[in-house]
Amino acid sequence: ESTRKGYNSMAPSAFWFHVSHSLFESFFSNTLYDIFCPEAVYQSEIDRLQREEERLLRPTGTATPEDNTPAAERAKKTAVALAADLESQKKHVAASRMAMESKAGDFFIAKRNIKQAATLFFAHCVYPRCMQGPDDALYCAQFILQLHKLNVPHFSTMHLFDIMIVASSRSMFGMTEGEAANISILLNEIWKTVSRWRYDEDSFNSELANSVGSKMLDTGEDGLDTIESITYNRFRELYNRWHAAIGSTCLGCLQSKEYIHPRNALILLTRVVECYPTRPGLASRLLSHLQPMQDESFPFADLRASAQAYSTQLVKARDEGVWKEETAEARKARVAEEQAAAAARQKKAEEQMEQIKRDSERITEEIGGKELYGRGSGERRVPSRPRGPNQDDGRDRNDGGWTRDRVGAGRNDPPSSSPHMPRGGRDSSGIADGRWQKPSGADSRGSKRSRPSSPADPGEIQEETARKRSRPDGGDYRRRRRN
Numbered sequence: 009e010s011t012r013k014g015y016n017s018m019a020p021s022a023f024w025f026h027v028s029h030s031l032f033e034s035f036f037s038n039t040l041y042d043i044f045c046p047e048a049v050y051q052s053e054i055d056r057l058q059r060e061e062e063r064l065l066r067p068t069g070t071a072t073p074e075d076n077t078p079a080a081e082r083a084k085k086t087a088v089a090l091a092a093d094l095e096s097q098k099k100h101v102a103a104s105r106m107a108m109e110s111k112a113g114d115f116f117i118a119k120r121n122i123k124q125a126a127t128l129f130f131a132h133c134v135y136p137r138c139m140q141g142p143d144d145a146l147y148c149a150q151f152i153l154q155l156h157k158l159n160v161p162h163f164s165t166m167h168l169f170d171i172m173i174v175a176s177s178r179s180m181f182g183m184t185e186g187e188a189a190n191i192s193i194l195l196n197e198i199w200k201t202v203s204r205w206r207y208d209e210d211s212f213n214s215e216l217a218n219s220v221g222s223k224m225l226d227t228g229e230d231g232l233d234t235i236e237s238i239t240y241n242r243f244r245e246l247y248n249r250w251h252a253a254i255g256s257t258c259l260g261c262l263q264s265k266e267y268i269h270p271r272n273a274l275i276l277l278t279r280v281v282e283c284y285p286t287r288p289g290l291a292s293r294l295l296s297h298l299q300p301m302q303d304e305s306f307p308f309a310d311l312r313a314s315a316q317a318y319s320t321q322l323v324k325a326r327d328e329g330v331w332k333e334e335t336a337e338a339r340k341a342r343v344a345e346e347q348a349a350a351a352a353r354q355k356k357a358e359e360q361m362e363q364i365k366r367d368s369e370r371i372t373e374e375i376g377g378k379e380l381y382g383r384g385s386g387e388r389r390v391p392s393r394p395r396g397p398n399q400d401d402g403r404d405r406n407d408g409g410w411t412r413d414r415v416g417a418g419r420n421d422p423p424s425s426s427p428h429m430p431r432g433g434r435d436s437s438g439i440a441d442g443r444w445q446k447p448s449g450a451d452s453r454g455s456k457r458s459r460p461s462s463p464a465d466p467g468e469i470q471e472e473t474a475r476k477r478s479r480p481d482g483g484d485y486r487r488r489r490r491n
Contacts, residue, residue: 012029012033015029015032015033018032019032019128019132020132022128023128023132024117025117025118026116026117026118026121026124026125026128026129027115027116027117027125027128027129027132027133028114028115028116028117030111030114030115031114031115031116031129031133032133034108034111034115035133035137035151036133036137038104038147038151039143039147040143040144040146040147040150041097041100042100042101042104043101043104043105043108043147043150043151043154044101044146044147044150045094045097045098045100045101047094047098050090050091050093050094051094053090054087054090054091054094057083057084057086057087057090058083058087060080060083061080061083061084061087064076064077064079064080064083065077065080105154105158108154108158109158112155112158112160112161113160113161115155115160115161115162115163116129116160116161116162116163117162118162119162120225120233120235121225122162122163122164122167122223122224122225122235123164123167123224123225125162125163125164126163126164126167126168126171127167127171129168130168130171130172130175134148134151134152134168134172134194135175135176138190138191138194139187139190139191140190141190142189142190142193144190145190145191145193145194146193146194146197148194149193149194149197149198150197152165152168152198153197153201155221156219156221159219159220159221160220161220162220163220163221164220164221164223164224164225165216165219165220165221165222166221166222166223166224166238166243166246167224167225169198169202169246169250170246170250172194172198173195173198173199173250173253173254174250174253176191176194176195177195177253177254177257177258177276178253178257179191180257180258180261180269180272180273180276181257181260181261181264181269181272183268183272184268185268185271185272185275188271188272188275188276189275189279191276192275192276192278192279192280193279195254195276195279195280196279196280196283199280199283199284200283202247202250203283203284203286203332205243206243206244206247206286207286207332209240212240212243213240216243217237217239217240218237219237222237222238223235223236223237223238224236224237224238248287251284251285251286251287251290252290254276254284255285255290255293255294257273258273258276258277258294259293259294259297261273262274262294262297262298262301263297267308267311270301270311270315271311271314274311274314274315274318277294277318277322278314278317278318278321281318281321281322281325281330282325282330283330284330285330285331286330286331286332286333287331287333288326288331288333288334288338291322291326291331294322295319295322295323298315298318298319301315302315302316302319
């Protein structure tokens with residue numbers, strides 16, 4: 009009792025007029041393990057381990073079952089341990105639920121002002137704990153759904169959803185990335201339930217209609233307050249308002265120039281993409297607002313990548329039927345429009361390729377006659393000129409001796425018929441002993457030195473090498489020049 013008296017300083021006095029110490033204590037003393045058992049996750053992992061065990065015990069071409077026995081035993085032990093843990097947690101959750109159900113009658117004190125009670129419970133319990141981390145956000149969602157299933161007296165699930173969805177979405181402008189991630193977990197779990205009630209009238213009738221959580225406080229024209237359970241048509245109106253509240257906030261964040269605003273919107277939208285949006289009008293507006301963010305000129309690369317990823321996920325969700333309010337006619341028109349746009353893009357791409365091909369051919373024709381180097385031979389192409397009786401095939405005569413072109417000389421010259429003929433097709437008048445010789449009357453001063461070509465006969469190459477070695481200077485003309 010002394011501990012409960014200390015709770016009074018943790019919330020304003022108005023809070024204790026509507027919410028009891030018992031609810032406050034139950035909410036903050038329990039954890040996710042106490043109220044929620046992820047049976048689907050447990051069962052999925054157990055099935056995977058069992059399949060792994062069967063695979064290891066199956067004989068293959070590279071290993072026998074005896075070789076994989078230790079790994080199969082480990083998989084089997086892990087599966088058994090997970091099954092035992094699943095049963096233990098299910099029993100623990102059931103016990104916690106029974107304990108909560110025994111105290112549920114005293115959770116809410118106010119009997120008439122159920123809207124104010126839901127507002128205070130969200131402001132001082134749900135929202136603060138949701139901001140603590142992902143586990144706490146999931147805990148808050150499961151705790152709210154647990155209260156609804158227990159039919160806690162004077163607890164309006166509809167009022168709490170109304171306040172929570174609108175307030176949480178509008179607070180996106182003042183959150184950090186971590187807080188936006190936490191609130192997106194809360195909204196994702198709640199929206200799955202809300203969407204199921206909206207598009208499955210049987211679920212609405214079995215889970216919400218005529219329950220304590222379906223009651224809402226309305227003020228009539230005469231100023232009197234009445235508490236009545238909502239109908240399916242009224243719930244559809246609420247759903248549309250909640251859907252628009254989240255959508256308007258996200259559109260505003262995407263248009264903002266601040267970095268954190270579109271970042272928070274993309275975090276929220278990516279989390280709820282499997283269940284939101286369900287109305288094609290808002291979804292199309294989201295896609296159009298994402299286009300500028302996917303452009304290469306957008307300044308933030310991480311936001312551009314996130315926008316591209318979410319846009320892809322949103323289109324995939326549309327194709328999987330998440331846009332539940334899209335009519336058959338609208339879907340048919342959309343598909344036709346997308347096919348026409350794809351055909352236009354394909355035609356434009358083909359036209360661009362044809363233009364590139366034409367430009368390439370034109371450039372090739374323009375530079376074809378001006379090409380200075382051959383593709384197969386290494387020789388320089390010299391523009392044709394009139395040939396006289398004393399002119400050669402385009403090479404320059406220097407001091408009575410033939411000079412080889414610097415660029416095209418050497419390995420790409422066509423072979424000659426005579427082993428002593430230089431690889432240029434010229435006569436052998438200037439050849440002596442397999443080498444090019446300079447005429448005796450030519451002056452070497454001021455003349456251009458040319459490199460003689462090598463003999464074509466391997467035997468003559470060996471003789472030439474031996475002759476050079478027999479000289480005192482080793483055949484090095486640079487050494488002779490220095491001397």
